[in-house]
Amino acid sequence: MRVPRGVRIGLLLAPALTVVVVLFGGGLAQALAQSLGYQPFLAPRPLGLDAYRQLWTDPAVRASIGVTLRIAVVSTAVAAALGVAAALTVRSLGRPRRVFGALLQVTLPVPHLVAALAMLLLLAQSGTLSRGSNALGLTGDPAAFPTLTQDAFGWGIIISYVWKEAPFVGVVVLAALSTGVAELEDAARALGAGPWQRFRHVVLPVITPAAGASSLLVLAFTVGSYEVPFLLGRPFPATLPVVAYQQFRDPDLTARPLAAAISVLIAVLVGLCALAYLALTERRHPTRLVRR
Amino acid sequence: MRRAIGPTALAVGLLLPVLPLLAWAVSGQWRYPALVPERLTGRGLGLIADRDVLEALATSLVIATAVAVLAAALGLGAGRAVGMYSFPGRGVVQFLLLAPALVPTIAVALGIQVFLIRYGLADSVAGVVLVQLIPTVPYVSLVMGAAFANLDPDVEDQARMLGAGPVRRAVLVALPAVRPALVVSAFLAFLISWSEYILTLLVGGGTVRTLPLLLFAAIGSADYTAAAALALVIAVPPLVLIGVTSRFLTGATPATVGFGRL
Numbered sequence: 001m002r003v004p005r006g007v008r009i010g011l012l013l014a015p016a017l018t019v020v021v022v023l024f025g026g027g028l029a030q031a032l033a034q035s036l037g038y039q040p041f042l043a044p045r046p047l048g049l050d051a052y053r054q055l056w057t058d059p060a061v062r063a064s065i066g067v068t069l070r071i072a073v074v075s076t077a078v079a080a081a082l083g084v085a086a087a088l089t090v091r092s093l094g095r096p097r098r099v100f101g102a103l104l105q106v107t108l109p110v111p112h113l114v115a116a117l118a119m120l121l122l123l124a125q126s127g128t129l130s131r132g133s134n135a136l137g138l139t140g141d142p143a144a145f146p147t148l149t150q151d152a153f154g155w156g157i158i159i160s161y162v163w164k165e166a167p168f169v170g171v172v173v174l175a176a177l178s179t180g181v182a183e184l185e186d187a188a189r190a191l192g193a194g195p196w197q198r199f200r201h202v203v204l205p206v207i208t209p210a211a212g213a214s215s216l217l218v219l220a221f222t223v224g225s226y227e228v229p230f231l232l233g234r235p236f237p238a239t240l241p242v243v244a245y246q247q248f249r250d251p252d253l254t255a256r257p258l259a260a261a262i263s264v265l266i267a268v269l270v271g272l273c274a275l276a277y278l279a280l281t282e283r284r285h286p287t288r289l290v291r292r
Numbered sequence: 293m294r295r296a297i298g299p300t301a302l303a304v305g306l307l308l309p310v311l312p313l314l315a316w317a318v319s320g321q322w323r324y325p326a327l328v329p330e331r332l333t334g335r336g337l338g339l340i341a342d343r344d345v346l347e348a349l350a351t352s353l354v355i356a357t358a359v360a361v362l363a364a365a366l367g368l369g370a371g372r373a374v375g376m377y378s379f380p381g382r383g384v385v386q387f388l389l390l391a392p393a394l395v396p397t398i399a400v401a402l403g404i405q406v407f408l409i410r411y412g413l414a415d416s417v418a419g420v421v422l423v424q425l426i427p428t429v430p431y432v433s434l435v436m437g438a439a440f441a442n443l444d445p446d447v448e449d450q451a452r453m454l455g456a457g458p459v460r461r462a463v464l465v466a467l468p469a470v471r472p473a474l475v476v477s478a479f480l481a482f483l484i485s486w487s488e489y490i491l492t493l494l495v496g497g498g499t500v501r502t503l504p505l506l507l508f509a510a511i512g513s514a515d516y517t518a519a520a521a522l523a524l525v526i527a528v529p530p531l532v533l534i535g536v537t538s539r540f541l542t543g544a545t546p547a548t549v550g551f552g553r554l
Contacts, residue, residue: 009373013385016370019429023422024392026407027400040406089298100299103306109530111487113504114313114523117511121312121520126324128312134325142324163309217394224396226490231511241398245490248402263399270395278383278390 028267034260039253051257055265061258063237065265071154071229071239072222075161080215082162083169084207090170091177101174104167112164116231119160123148149232156232157239161225165218169211176210177203213280220273224266240266316520336521345506345522351417352486352502358421360482363428364474371436372466376445389430389437397426397491408495415497423495424488428481435480439473476537483530 003011034040036047055061090100107115122128130145139145149156181203188198229239238246240262247259316322317336319329339345374385392400401423405414413419443466451465467474489504498505503526510519 005377006379009377009379012369012373012377014369015366016429016433017385017388019366019425020388020392023404023426024395024400024430027402027404027426030403030406031400032403034403085298086302089302093299096299100302103303105534106531107306109483109534110527111483111504111530113487113489113507114527115309117507117519117523118309118313120511121316121516122309128315128327131325131327135327163305167306220394221396224399226396226398241396241490244398244402245494248494259402263402267395267399270399271391274387274391274394277394278387282383282386 028264031260031263031267035257035264037257039256042253051261054258055261060237061243061262064240064243064262067154067233067237068223068239071157071161072219074154075158075165075222076215076219078158079162079165079218080169080211082166083214084173084211086166086170087173087177087207090174104170104174107164107167108171110164112160112225113227113231115164116160116228119156119163119232120149123156123159125149150234152234154229154233157229160228160232161218161222165221169214169218172214173207173210176206179206181206209280213277216273216277216280220270220277223269223273313520313523316516317524319517333517336517337524339518339521340525344501345503345525348501348503348506349525351500352504355417355421355424355492355500355502356482356485359424359428359485360478362421362425363432363481364478366425367429367432367477368436368474370430370433371470372440374433374437375440376443386437389433391430392426393431393434397423397488398494400426401491401494405494414495415499417496417500420492420496420500423491424485428484431484432474432477432481435473435477436470439470443469479533479537483533486530487526 030040035051037045037050038047039045055065086104090097090104093100120127124130125142125145125147127149129148130139130142133139133145134141148159184202185198188202193201224241226241226245230242233239233242244259244262244266247255247262250256250259315329318332318334320331320333320335322329322331370385370389373379374382374389404423404426408414408419408423413422447469448461448465451461456464487504488502489508492500492502492505493508496502496505503522507519507522507526510516510522
């Protein structure tokens with residue numbers, strides 16, 4: 001007796017989709033309802049878009065949106081550039097390539113909150129870099145060293161993200177470059193292509209999709225992470241996840257709709273990244289489906 | 293000489309930020325502007341034997357192990373469906389599996405808190421495990437989807453021809469073929485849970501105390517010796533696990549998606 005094909009696929013999907021629909025979907029639906037003014041433990045009140053209006057009109061929230069997007073975009077751009085540079089550097093090495101390839105993986109499993117603490121100890125005004133600059137006679141006291149943590153621009157957050165995510169982009173790009181690209185370059189050289197032509201027409205088309213896809217994952221993460229901006233950022237204007245949590249913990253329950261609206265905004269921003277990632281990777285590696 | 297600039301910059305950039313952390317973990321006194329600790333202490337590393345830390349270590353291990361096992365068990369099937377079958381709505385299913393793996397859990401945790409309070413799961417280990425399944429189950433499905441897509445279906449058909457039933461085919465043919473990917477995805481689910489802070493705080497309400505919560509408390513009280521030592525306790529298991537699994541991580545697999553959120 002054979003189970004019908006549709007039922008079999010349904011049974012295979014059921015456990016994971018139950019988790020996604022019930023827990024993820026339920027949480028998101030609840031956040032959406034609360035953002036519209038629904039309060040689970042209070043008497044019903046009229047629903048409305050007030051919280052979303054507040055996202056645009058409240059200068060504090062607008063400042064948070066600005067700082068979140070700025071940190072996310074700058075971190076992603078720098079991580080992508082440095083990641084590609086690191087991959088090309090490691091690839092150009094002869095014998096030490098294995099060592100440096102392994103070195104590139106060292107920061108990957110280090111939790112972001114550990115990275116943030118390391119950056120705090122390194123970059124703070126009384127941190128190791130500041131002491132080094134004092135020893136060199138460049139700065140006389142902690143206040144003379146540039147503020148790199150809890151700074152207005154968010155440099156500390158950006159540096160911490162880049163330290164973690166540039167190697168991530170680098171590892172993905174390096175993996176893409178190890179799939180027969182050297183042979184293609186040899187072929188191009190044999191056909192008379194110069195170094196720039198080989199890079200432009202052989203290496204770059206391999207790098208671009210890998211760097212693009214991994215950068216989207218970095219962007220998604222940097223928009224929604226809590227720990228790093230909490231430890232290395234200013235309390236005001238804080239990034240969106242930090243504000244969402246602040247509003248959520250506010251004893252005044254009227255702050256809840258705003259917390260929920262910010263959650264929905266974060267989810268939408270990251271959802272767009274996920275869509276773009278799928279579009280990019282499915283076009284690059286259309287999954288070979290064997291059981292039609 | 294010029295060729296050495298790139299690799300040197302790479303090594304310095306990757307390793308320099310770790311040095312202050314290592315030094316702080318053993319420093320008893322380290323005031324500005326001293327370049328090296330003025331006095332060394334075993335207090336930081338001795339914390340590992342501290343009662344609170346041991347309890348948090350146990351809690352972290354229990355939660356992360358439960359999350360890894362449950363995520364692997366619940367996510368495996370969907371991986372097979374997405375990796376081997378073509379069906380209407382497959383693109384939607386893929387999006388449904390990718391979105392929770394990326395969307396920061398804080399966005400859904402605020403909403404889900406209502407249900408957890410209603411069903412008495414707030415402030416409990418079970419509630420924390422449940423919420424951490426949101427990113428990890430879809431993540432396992434994604435990784436396994438890629439693994440099943442690379443599986444040769446003819447092998448299973450041959451097993452059927454030779455008379456193996458569905459259970460024997462699954463246990464003796466399919467499972468061994470995808471075991472490396474399953475191990476890696478379970479490891480990464482463990483790591484995602486192991487380094488989670490804000491979810492544990494939100495859902496556990498401070499009563500479920502894992503290592504990251506202790507680390508935040510130490511940073512909050514400006515005890516950098518304890519913070520650095522706890523950070524090392526948190527960072528070492530992931531580094532060891534990655535050393536063990538690195539030969540399966542080629543960067544081309546969706547397994548790397550997991551690193552984005554560690």
